[in-house]
Amino acid sequence: MRTLLLTLLALGMASVSAAAAPNTAANPVGDPKVASSDDGKYFDANGNPTYKIGAGDAVDWYTFSGYRRFNGSCEVCHGFDGSGSSFAPDLTQSLKTIGYTDFQNIVVNGKQDVNTAQSLVMPAFGDNKNVMCYLDDIYVYLRARADGAQGNGRPASHEDKPQTAIQNENSCMGP
Ligand code: HEC
Structure with missing residues (x-):
């Protein structure tokens, strides 16, 4: 009985560390190649959201929407198009190594690097609907x-706004 318990305990611990593995993996970002889609939203082989750039540099709706939202809420610190400023990092570099899960955690909860030499504070956006x-x-x-697939400035053109995006936006933003 005791051995069984210990085995179960060991198994449990093994599965905990296995579940945490994706974040610590060498490349948490993964291949951005589109593996599936759902009403104009694209996903990579890991099931994480990704961009799609089609003929004439037309981007998917979400990439276009992200361009507008980023330049409404984040550019004051991170610079237009994410290229960084003297007080916030260049996200076109950061996103080469920060994966989807870590990105979500940082934006929801914020991040700080405050010491005697510097004071870098990324605010938490968890309560901000315009971001969430x-x-x-x-x-x-x-x-x-970060992949160099979308340059500076406004995307040349974009896919139509999907019905799902309209519905999700309405329910998320509320009346
Ligand atoms: C008030 C200024 C400010 C705003 C606004 C801001 N950030 Fe930040 N952000 C920072 C600072 C400063 C850091 C660096 C924090 C650190 O080093 O711990 C940072 C770090 C980050 C990082 C981690 C980068 C890295 O290399 O570690 C991500 C991702 C990020 N911000 C995304 C965003 C997004 C997305 C938005 C808009 C929703 C946003 N930030 C808005 C100041 C800001």
Whole structure:
């Protein structure tokens, strides 16, 4: 009985560390290639949101929406199009190593690096609907920027806004 318990305990611990593995893996970002889609939203092989750039540099709706939302809520510190400023990091570099889960955690909860030499404070946006309702949009836009797939400035053109995006926006933003 005692051995069985210990085995179960060991198994439990093994599965906990296995579940945490994706974040500590060498490349938590993964291949951005589109593996599936759902009404104009694209996903990579890991099931994380990704961008799609089609003919004539037309981007998917979410990348376009992310461009607008990023440049409404984040550019004051991170610079237009995410290229960084003297007091906040260049996200076109950061997103090469920060994966989807870590990105969500940082934006929801904030991040700080405060010591005697510097005071870097990323605010928490968990209560801000203008960011939370568009978190995936902002992520796919920055992912495209970090991969060099989307340059500076406004995307040349974009896919139509999907019905699902309209419905989710209405329910997330509320009346
Ligand atoms: C008030 C200024 C400010 C605003 C607004 C802001 N950030 Fe930040 N952000 C920072 C600072 C400063 C850091 C660095 C924090 C650190 O080093 O711990 C940071 C770090 C980050 C990081 C981690 C980068 C890295 O290399 O570690 C991500 C991702 C990020 N911000 C995304 C966003 C997004 C998305 C938005 C808009 C929703 C946003 N930030 C808005 C100041 C800001």
